Amino acid sequence: MDDLNDIYNDLIMEHSMNSCHKKKLGKCDFCQMGHNPNCGDEISLEIKLNGNVIENLAFTGHGCAISQASTSIMIDTLIGKSIEEAKEIVQTFIEMIKREETNEENLKKLEDAIAFRNICNMPARVKCALLAWHTIEDILKEKEAKNEK
Amino acid sequence: MNLKQDFPLLQNSKITYLDSGATSQKPLQVIHAVQEFYEKYNANPHRGAYTLSMEATEIYENTRQKIAHFINSKHTEEIIFSKNATEALNLLAYSYGMENLKNGDEIVLSIMEHHSNLVPWQKVSKVTGANLKYMYIGSDFEIADEEIETKITDQTKIVGITHVSNVLGTINNVKKIIKHAHKKGAVVIVDASQSIPHMKIDVQDLDCDFLVFSGHKMLAPLGIGVLYGKRELLNQMNPFLMGGDMIEYVYEQETTFAPLPNKFEAGTQNVEGVIGLGAAIDYIEKIGYDTIQEIEKEIVSYARQELSKLDYLTLYLTPNEANHSGVISFNIKGVHPHDVASILDSQNVCIRSGNHCAQPLMRFLGIDSTCRASFYFYNDKEDVDRLVWALKKAYEMFKKYITK
Numbered sequence A: 001m002d003d004l005n006d007i008y009n010d011l012i013m014e015h016s017m018n019s020c021h022k023k024k025l026g027k028c029d030f031c032q033m034g035h036n037p038n039c040g041d042e043i044s045l046e047i048k049l050n051g052n053v054i055e056n057l058a059f060t061g062h063g064c065a066i067s068q069a070s071t072s073i074m075i076d077t078l079i080g081k082s083i084e085e086a087k088e089i090v091q092t093f094i095e096m097i098k099r100e101e102t103n104e105e106n107l108k109k110l111e112d113a114i115a116f117r118n119i120c121n122m123p124a125r126v127k128c129a130l131l132a133w134h135t136i137e138d139i140l141k142e143k144e145a146k147n148e149k
Numbered sequence B: 001m002n003l004k005q006d007f008p009l010l011q012n013s014k015i016t017y018l019d020s021g022a023t024s025q026k027p028l029q030v031i032h033a034v035q036e037f038y039e040k041y042n043a044n045p046h047r048g049a050y051t052l053s054m055e056a057t058e059i060y061e062n063t064r065q066k067i068a069h070f071i072n073s074k075h076t077e078e079i080i081f082s083k084n085a086t087e088a089l090n091l092l093a094y095s096y097g098m099e100n101l102k103n104g105d106e107i108v109l110s111i112m113e114h115h116s117n118l119v120p121w122q123k124v125s126k127v128t129g130a131n132l133k134y135m136y137i138g139s140d141f142e143i144a145d146e147e148i149e150t151k152i153t154d155q156t157k158i159v160g161i162t163h164v165s166n167v168l169g170t171i172n173n174v175k176k177i178i179k180h181a182h183k184k185g186a187v188v189i190v191d192a193s194q195s196i197p198h199m200k201i202d203v204q205d206l207d208c209d210f211l212v213f214s215g216h217k218m219l220a221p222l223g224i225g226v227l228y229g230k231r232e233l234l235n236q237m238n239p240f241l242m243g244g245d246m247i248e249y250v251y252e253q254e255t256t257f258a259p260l261p262n263k264f265e266a267g268t269q270n271v272e273g274v275i276g277l278g279a280a281i282d283y284i285e286k287i288g289y290d291t292i293q294e295i296e297k298e299i300v301s302y303a304r305q306e307l308s309k310l311d312y313l314t315l316y317l318t319p320n321e322a323n324h325s326g327v328i329s330f331n332i333k334g335v336h337p338h339d340v341a342s343i344l345d346s347q348n349v350c351i352r353s354g355n356h357c358a359q360p361l362m363r364f365l366g367i368d369s370t371c372r373a374s375f376y377f378y379n380d381k382e383d384v385d386r387l388v389w390a391l392k393k394a395y396e397m398f399k400k401y402i403t404k
């Protein structure tokens, strides 16, 4: 039960049920779908860039509280960051979930997203927490591939 | 009668197991039968001339007879062992569907079919040009007679119907469907995966052409299933898988096949599964379907009643109790089933959440997923109370955040 209250805390609940980032951007540079076929979670991420900086990010879709909150909190964290910073943050989040990164200093850059650090105690839900982060990883890779062309 | 005593897993853990629709727990009698097979009789049936192999063959074939008797099939060779219901349905799609359907024919399924009785038919439809049609449900989560009569037409060659829905618990009127389909000249495949754990199946009384089920939902081990087919139909069909045991003479370029049932049992079979299934049948027969139904009726009625009292739940449930088996799908309005299942899990209540391998049904209902509690005779009213208590807890956690 402690794990549960740890995960279903106010921050996560607020983000999952009433996210200000859940909307369409209208104009965007990249759009990417992510889904977990097993549980039916489905999100669509939209990103608007200004040069090398993530000017805006938004999502639509549906899923459980954990996938929705994780998406919303990720967006909170990444808006205003440079592509390079974003890549690092995403990498760190994924490593935190896998328990590969435990250094408190390094985890600070995750800001609110650190709230998911104990999700590994609920293995059935790890995928939910990671959905948005893997989706943005794909976007960033796509962007990189475009730059190299 | 404390039946939970026979189930070590339920004894050894403090869980409330409400996912028997996914797979049932196993009684000691089944576990012991499997162990005894390996301790005393393990050999490859049909392949040795020595006593041990003969004994293994005898146990294997005796179980076939037991199953034939259990579902009242006319001939023992009408019972074919498979890996599970899914494999049996694929066998039918390939060895019957692909070979008998042509452009313009129709396959009629119900919208509540499990993917295993749906995806193979999409493939048959794409390859043969037959049209795939669905019988839909009404607001009572049942298929209306009219729907049966209008969808199954003179063009219909195959009807696939689940006896009991693994999502809604609806008991379909398969007898009526079979009668109508036969009038139109179609063969009917009954998916008994969710019915045979709970009710007597009599294939001659139903007059179904084919019937499939998995053992693991009816106390038997994982990985063993049964295909029943009318002998004259099975005889006309070509083998599905090819290899050892299913042949008669093999030449360099040609092969003749073994007669039923071996024609459809290629390769070394899951003998421990067959033995376990035999023990499961013994167990069910010892308790008796009458008693099973009596116990389940009481629990399920109680669950219907208690869950109906929670006004924040949406229930996907026929109002007609007589047509409802031990599966109840529901949602806490505004809360995702996956979250509900996690919170219930923290209270040691095991329910399933998701689309239950029935995405077309979910889409038809306009939802992504549900929570599902499914009951078996080893459950009791206390299990229902724990479910309700845990649901209250989940609702309390989410209440202040739910946006209407």
Ligand SMILES: Cc1ncc(COP(=O)(O)O)c(C=O)c1O
Residues within 6 Å of the ligand: B021, B022, B084, B085, B086, B087, B114, B116, B117, B162, B164, B165, B166, B191, B193, B194, B214, B357
């Ligand atoms: C109605 C129904 N049909 C078919 C299946 C498939 O069973 P299996 O996965 O054992 O092949 C299931 C079980 O999940 C089911 O509930």
